[in-house]
Amino acid sequence: MNVVEYVRGFSPLEIPADGRIWLRKQLDSQPVPIANALAEQHRRTYKAERGQGRPNPMRSANIELREFVEASQGVLPPNASDNDIRAFAKRRSHECEQSMRRINGDEMATYAAGHGVVSRFGLVPPTPNRNRTLLGCIERMRDERWWRNQLHKIHGRKHEQQARSIGLVHKRAGLYISEYGFQRYIGRQESNARALNETVAVCETGEEFSLAEIADKGLSNPSIRRNEMMGRINGIERYAEARGDVALFASITTPSELHAVHSKSLEPCEGQHVTPREGQEWLMAQWQKIRAKLNRLSINAYGLRVAEPHHDGTPHWHALFFVEPAQADLLRRILTDYFVDGATNPARQKRACKIKAIDPQHGSATGYIAKYISKGIDGHGLDYAATLDSDGQQVGLEADPKDAAQRVRAWASQWGIRQFQFMGTPAIGPWRELRRIRHEIEGNPKAEALRKSADEGDYARYMELMGGAAVKASERPAHVRYAIDSECGRYGEAKQRAYLDAFGVTYTTRPLRWEIEYRPGGDTRYQGSADPFDRNVTSDEARGVAAQSLTAHTERESLNERIPAHRISAAAQPRALGLVEITVLSPDLRHTPPGGLPKSRAHR
Known part of the structure; x- marks a missing residue:
């Protein structure tokens, strides 16, 4: 039901001019699909009350509408657009930063100041944990992007639930999600796609790929x-x-x-x-x-x-x-x-x-x-x-x-x-890291058997070698570990580089470093080999699947797969940082010798 036509349809005897203005204001405060549904619900309540001979049938309909509108009010207007959310996030992040600057105390006092601003606007402040430092929490609260992401989440969920409450989510209206919520999702997907097309990952070897290409070759596909x-x-x-x-x-x-x-x-x-x-x-x-x-x-x-x-x-x-x-x-x-x-x-x-x-x-x-x-x-x-x-x-x-x-x-x-x-099954992380190793592992037959099962797409064999089903993760022979990197992330926290730990031996599976560059409107086509995405995530050797035909050459998702091992120069090998010993894999030898690593290949 159209809101304008609905409000104009009342005679002066049914609702006076100031009442029509109030009704139009209430309905216009909501997104169009919700406003139309509210108008229909208002009409049904009004007719039901009038049919029962109530002296003031409009009163119940107005009370019902007012209660819904009041419940919909939050940090942002119910009909806030993406641009509104972006502008609000920018103002709030600036306010948070100004509040922190007025504090001359230590990091804890600065964090408390930002915590107060974030809480005041109904968001959950970030808290320090194993992967998040106190400084990282402070930087998040003063970052416009963090505010924008949090606002998108709470705003979207609040108004999607309101759409459910008035019957806009079911098999004859919006399947699984309201049309309003679905269109917002589609809009964000399109916006993300544009951003990926304009963002490039540049390898230290000089090769580069757009993030859209990378996403299409990975699990985002x-x-x-x-x-x-x-x-x-x-x-x-x-x-x-x-x-x-x-x-x-x-x-x-x-x-x-x-x-x-x-x-x-x-x-x-x-x-x-x-x-x-x-x-x-x-x-x-x-x-x-x-x-x-x-x-x-x-x-x-x-x-x-x-x-x-x-x-x-x-x-x-x-x-x-x-x-x-x-x-x-x-x-x-x-x-x-x-x-x-x-x-x-x-x-x-x-x-x-x-x-x-x-x-x-x-x-x-x-x-x-x-x-x-x-x-x-x-x-x-x-x-x-x-x-x-x-x-x-x-x-x-x-x-x-x-x-x-x-x-x-x-x-x-x-x-x-x-x-x-x-x-109750082995984690998929070691499987993916093993598939990065392209050559036979010498000197460690158990690790080589595990690598071969992953390389051939034989998950049944992989499960056997990983200890079977219903085994504690700590008791499995292969794990993905992380070493502290020298670079810092967006929020001043040290990055971590993943490596593989298989049967007590460590293997570097991500030897190259990449930088992200934003190039709006530029040419982001990769400048490397003709087919840099030359390994599959799941091969057709995963046997016996009659319901699905598995592709034989489904490409890997990792940036670090793009360069063949024989093209990695010694200068391109990464330094292993932190208190973890990591093997730097050469093109023809990817194992730790029984006597340990030579000093030139082991770093702490």
Whole structure:
């Protein structure tokens, strides 16, 4: 409903001139989609009150509208644009800096001054931790970019939740996320794409690439991300088959009091004022209890869980568990008990946690979860008919799977919800670092076997060599470590350079240094070899995936992959800083000799 037409439609007897001015002011304070929905809600309330013969039917409608508008007020106006947020962030960062300059005390007093300004505007001040220094916190609070990012987050979430509360997020309005929120997400993506095209990474060897090229060759590319995940879950399935473990597929939902609208009538539920993030926190809280229970009973379950939205944005999970056959029934009971959470409603007891044992003769476990991985990334391999399942994700809305997947990513970005989480499996970090090493590792056969499994895309073998499933991270033989670098980051904190620690030997996997340059409108095409992106993240040797065809040459994501090893000069080798000994890898030898490193190749 158009706001202007709605306000003009009232006669002077229904609402006087000053009342029309007030009504128009209230509606104009909101973003256009929300204002139109509020006008429709105001009309319905007014007609309902008048139909009941109330003496002043406009009063209830106005009170309802006023309460919504008052609740929408925050640090920024409800209809603030990106330019408004940018200008506000600039003013507040300047105010924070001026407040700090008036303090003649130590760093703690300076931090307290900035803390007060940040808190006054409803933001959460940064606090020192293992990776963030006190000086870094001070620099963040006086930085316009930090303010802008924080404001975007709280402003977007606040008004997305308001859109949910008035019925703008469901399968017949805005699937998973409101149209207003989705368009803001698209706008930010386009803005980021322009910035990446105008920003260049320059190597110390002279070669350079635009960040847009780099993003397209890494995990920012949905296709590459999906390929890696499919190869990983397929490797886990093959590992489970070799052990004789069975697979359970669980669909887990939140209680009805956390949903915004009913799935059929689309009428508001009691959870219309509960955020999707709060729904995710409920699921995570129950899962933490389950993990503790499984640890007490020594049940070694491993697999993958996928978080995705119902049509109204409320999260639910699909999880694939592998477990020993003797423990399968107990795992099923534990999952059901904790996610039902004492509910007495028969419908809730039925829908809270549906678990199905996967029969390999009817389909692979990877095939079960493949659909949900694709739905949450890029919609590859799906058509509209294939997505019309019992959970009602797209019922009643003609949504192309690729468009729906984009809306899922927008939903996850808006609410800060992690879509995919592997459980009980080796970390992917060492796998990626091992794939940077292009030559055989001599003198360390265990590390070479691990490197070869990663190089061939054989995640099942990688799991075996990393100790198997359900092993503590500290007990695994390979880790990604970090050494303090000589350079400082944006907030004056020392940068860290990653390296690989495999079977007690350290390996440099990122030997080159890069600088970022902003070149608006310039030529950012790389000036190196014809095909600098010559290694894949997940190869077609990740066998047995019938549901997805994995590309044989999906390129790596790292900047430091661009230069072949034989072209790295001795001068280009980095110095290892901090209290960690790091092997500088030569083109033909990438291991630590039994007698230790020569002094010329070891740095502290």
